[in-house]
Amino acid sequence: MRRVLSPELEAWRKEIRAFLDAELPPSHAFNVEFDDAPDRWETALEFSRKLASKGWIGLTWPVRYGGAGRSPLENQVLLEELAAADAPVVNSVGIFLAAGTILAGGSEEQKATLLPAISSMRTLWAEGLTEPEAGSDLGSLRTRAVRDGDDWVITGQKAFTSWGPMSDVLFVAARTSEEASTSGAISIFVVDLRSPGVTLHPMRNFGGGVQSTTFLDGVRVPGEALIGEEGKGWSYIMGAFYSSGTVEPIYSSQEARLQALLEHGDGAPEHGASASSDIAELALMVQAQRLLAYEVVGDNVQGRRTAYGGGVQQVIAKEYEPRFAQFFDRVLGPASQLTADAAGAPLGGAPEAWYRQSFANHAGGTSQLKRMVLATRGLGLPR
Amino acid sequence: MMDLIWGEDYDVLAEVSRAVFQRVSPLTDREISRDLADEIRELAELGWLELGDPRSAGSEAADLASMAAVFVELGRALVRSPLPALTTARDAALLCGSRAADDLAARAATGGVQVFPAFTDPAWRRPAPRLRDGVLTGTVLDVPYADAADVLLVEATENADTDEPVEVLIAVHRGPRMTIDPMPNLGGYRMSAVEFRETPVAEADVLARGPHARTALVGARQRTAILTAAQVYGAGSALLDRTVDYARERRQFGGPIGRFQAVQYLCTDIAVDAHLTSAFIRDAARIVDEGDDAGLAVALMCKQARRTAEQMVHAAHEVHAGIGFMVETDIHLFTKAAKKWVFDLGGCDERHDGVIHAEMRRQLIGARL
Numbered sequence: 001m002r003r004v005l006s007p008e009l010e011a012w013r014k015e016i017r018a019f020l021d022a023e024l025p026p027s028h029a030f031n032v033e034f035d036d037a038p039d040r041w042e043t044a045l046e047f048s049r050k051l052a053s054k055g056w057i058g059l060t061w062p063v064r065y066g067g068a069g070r071s072p073l074e075n076q077v078l079l080e081e082l083a084a085a086d087a088p089v090v091n092s093v094g095i096f097l098a099a100g101t102i103l104a105g106g107s108e109e110q111k112a113t114l115l116p117a118i119s120s121m122r123t124l125w126a127e128g129l130t131e132p133e134a135g136s137d138l139g140s141l142r143t144r145a146v147r148d149g150d151d152w153v154i155t156g157q158k159a160f161t162s163w164g165p166m167s168d169v170l171f172v173a174a175r176t177s178e179e180a181s182t183s184g185a186i187s188i189f190v191v192d193l194r195s196p197g198v199t200l201h202p203m204r205n206f207g208g209g210v211q212s213t214t215f216l217d218g219v220r221v222p223g224e225a226l227i228g229e230e231g232k233g234w235s236y237i238m239g240a241f242y243s244s245g246t247v248e249p250i251y252s253s254q255e256a257r258l259q260a261l262l263e264h265g266d267g268a269p270e271h272g273a274s275a276s277s278d279i280a281e282l283a284l285m286v287q288a289q290r291l292l293a294y295e296v297v298g299d300n301v302q303g304r305r306t307a308y309g310g311g312v313q314q315v316i317a318k319e320y321e322p323r324f325a326q327f328f329d330r331v332l333g334p335a336s337q338l339t340a341d342a343a344g345a346p347l348g349g350a351p352e353a354w355y356r357q358s359f360a361n362h363a364g365g366t367s368q369l370k371r372m373v374l375a376t377r378g379l380g381l382p383r
Numbered sequence: 384m385m386d387l388i389w390g391e392d393y394d395v396l397a398e399v400s401r402a403v404f405q406r407v408s409p410l411t412d413r414e415i416s417r418d419l420a421d422e423i424r425e426l427a428e429l430g431w432l433e434l435g436d437p438r439s440a441g442s443e444a445a446d447l448a449s450m451a452a453v454f455v456e457l458g459r460a461l462v463r464s465p466l467p468a469l470t471t472a473r474d475a476a477l478l479c480g481s482r483a484a485d486d487l488a489a490r491a492a493t494g495g496v497q498v499f500p501a502f503t504d505p506a507w508r509r510p511a512p513r514l515r516d517g518v519l520t521g522t523v524l525d526v527p528y529a530d531a532a533d534v535l536l537v538e539a540t541e542n543a544d545t546d547e548p549v550e551v552l553i554a555v556h557r558g559p560r561m562t563i564d565p566m567p568n569l570g571g572y573r574m575s576a577v578e579f580r581e582t583p584v585a586e587a588d589v590l591a592r593g594p595h596a597r598t599a600l601v602g603a604r605q606r607t608a609i610l611t612a613a614q615v616y617g618a619g620s621a622l623l624d625r626t627v628d629y630a631r632e633r634r635q636f637g638g639p640i641g642r643f644q645a646v647q648y649l650c651t652d653i654a655v656d657a658h659l660t661s662a663f664i665r666d667a668a669r670i671v672d673e674g675d676d677a678g679l680a681v682a683l684m685c686k687q688a689r690r691t692a693e694q695m696v697h698a699a700h701e702v703h704a705g706i707g708f709m710v711e712t713d714i715h716l717f718t719k720a721a722k723k724w725v726f727d728l729g730g731c732d733e734r735h736d737g738v739i740h741a742e743m744r745r746q747l748i749g750a751r752l
Contacts, residue, residue, distance in 0.1 A: 255747075258743065258747065259747040259748060262743060262744055262747055262748050263748050275740070276733075276736040276737050276739070276740035277732060277733065277736045279736075279739065279740045279743055280682075280686065280732065280735065280736035280739035280740055280743075283683065283739050283740075283743050284683055284686055284687060284739075287663075287666075287683050288659050288662070288663070288687070291387060291659075291662040291663065291665075291666055292658075292659070292662055294387050295387045295662060298387055298388070308654060308658070309658060312654065312655050312658045312659070315651065315655055316655065316659070368644070368648075371644075371647065371648050371651045372644060372647060374651050374654065374655075375641075375644075375647035375648070375650055375651050376647070378651075378654065379623075379627050379647075379650055379651070379654060380627065380631070381627060381630055381631060381641035381642070381646075381647050381650060382631060382638070382639050382641050382642045383642060
């Protein structure tokens with residue numbers, strides 16, 4: 001089902017696969033979003049550092065900022081292979097959200113110091129956007145940053161902080177103006193998680209891991225902790241989300257799951273119309289996402305702008321992830337509810353975990369939010 | 384890497400097609416009526432009866448990803464045209480690979496002889512006509528423009544020297560030993576049931592036999608499916624425009640209904656489905672144009688396009704509500720056309736699911752069902 005790429009990109013794919021064959025830990029099952037088991041975390045961190053030493057973290061960033069200056073297509077292939085191999089790469093907040101923001105608006109000094117620290121895995125970032133009363137609606141942020149001499153003093157509460165206890169710094173969105181709008185009122189800061197006034201309270205989640213509630217109680221940060229310009233946080237975040245030139249290749253890990261499912265069923269005596277129907281549905285979901293992803297990446301590379309192709313990609317990616325997990329139940333039947341420690345759990349109990357984790361599909365905005373964005377920005381419907 | 388875009392000549396063909404089809408669109412003039420001979424003459428003059436060559440992967444001929452532009456605009460204007468059927472017959476004839484078939488295709492390209500396909504759609508659950516000792520017997524349903532055809536390109540089976548039926552493609556000239564009965568249908572498409580009553584067939588009119596016939600039929604059907612899906616995409620785009628416009632204008636509860644999320648989601652359903660169909664079309668057309676095995680890509684495309692045809696009209700009716708059910712609005716025109724396309728694309732998922740399942744097993748684990 002994979003798209004045929006140029007010989008150079010296919011050679012690049014082979015190089016990545018060879019690296020993964022050699023370096024991927026034998027027991028690498030690790031949910032990078034949530035897992036906090038110390039031994040698995042150490043394994044993931046060690047693997048991620050090997051990836052960094054190859055120069056494959058921040059692949060598209062300029063070389064002078066610790067990147068490799070490679071193309072978005074090469075990055076897409078890298079991300080596809082990492083996802084297909086279920087490779088435990090940590091620090092996605094730093095690699096995508098923080099780096100995207102720093103590249104878009106950071107000062108030269110910030111780019112020269114913060115980005116190499118990310119690409120070498122020296123600094124791990126936790127996410128500090130969401131608040132108890134501000135999820136997708138960032139305009140409702142209550143966390144405030146107030147100038148005090150050369151410093152800023154930040155006070156507020158953040159919710160669902162992924163990787164909080166394992167990280168070094170927090171990517172914080174804070175209100176620096178009384179304006180109600182998102183444009184012009186929100187600024188981005190990098191906050192050392194060991195600063196006085198920072199407290200993390202663990203919240204266990206349904207996916208099997210931990211996130212945190214993060215309290216910022218008069219946390220004093222230096223002036224250079226402000227990333228980019230004051231009040232431009234919203235546009236930086238949108239840029240980081242939408243202009244990276246790559247698309248999270250969920251389809252690639254889904255195809256690996258589909259392959260595992262087919263192998264699991266291989267040799268079974270019956271493959272009736274019902275099984276074919278379910279497999280075909282899974283295949284359609286994988287291929288639809290892959291086509292839309294390459295459309296978005298191709299458009300970015302060529303400098304084209306589709307009317308709303310990117311919006312469709314986001315809706316589909318959001319909506320297909322839980323549907324994909326649900327379809328495994330249809331194919332595997334009651335055994336799909338068995339946990340990994342149950343005798344006879346199909347595929348080592350992975351479908352049970354996928355199903356639970358698919359409910360984390362709200363991260364970065366729910367499917368409904370993406371549809372509203374498509375309707376209003378893409379189709380021009382009224383708000 | 385091949386980009387996921389339409390063909391090189393797509394924009395040029397789209398511009399011309401839009402001008403041609405909008406002139407005769409029922410969305411512009413509901414009462415419009417055209418003489419079939421005039422239509423075919425115009426198609427010939429435009430060069431659209433010889434547009435693209437199914438045998439010419441990588442040649443100078445317009446590729447399928449460009450040709451699709453004509454059919455997208457055909458769908459956008461909801462024009463019921465003989466072009467899709469003429470193209471199917473032409474493609475099948477060219478893919479036969481015989482001198483007689485090439486000659487027939489060449490004459491059809493000028494509009495001088497009207498060749499329409501009489502292929503057996505499994506959805507009707509009827510066997511193909513049988514050729515025995517030079518005599519053709521059987522019935523084909525849903526034959527487009529059969530009443531106006533000079534020649535029907537018939538898919539049949541014969542038991543020549545083996546026990547297993549062999550597929551044949553035959554050029555059958557209109558004659559007395561066939562009956563053509565109209566099949567009135569929801570979309571108002573010109574289709575007929577054609578019964579061959581011991582119709583004599585000369586050996587020279589058997590254009591392809593066995594694997595050659597199979598290759599021609601599979602190739603023509605794949606290309607036809609892509610061009611049918613292109614019409615669905617075009618119609619979906621037009622329906623989306625109308626539905627979004629209506630959602631912005633229609634006021635209820637003190638404001639435009641388009642501000643309600645429930646209405647927004649119905650509009651985004653059409654946008655998402657239409658755009659997905661477009662992505663699958665571009666992928667399948669690219670694979671066909673490169674001469675690679677397009678079985679999986681076409682099956683996935685049919686599955687998505689068929690679903691789009693069904694769902695887009697449902698969503699548009701939901702947004703338009705009562706007024707959409709009135710014939711004074713155009714929504715029902717899309718609904719009628721969509722019904723035909725659903726069956727042209729396979730009628731149900733099952734038609735394609737087996738292909739997709741088998742291909743997935745072959746590609747992902749190297750096994751065959």
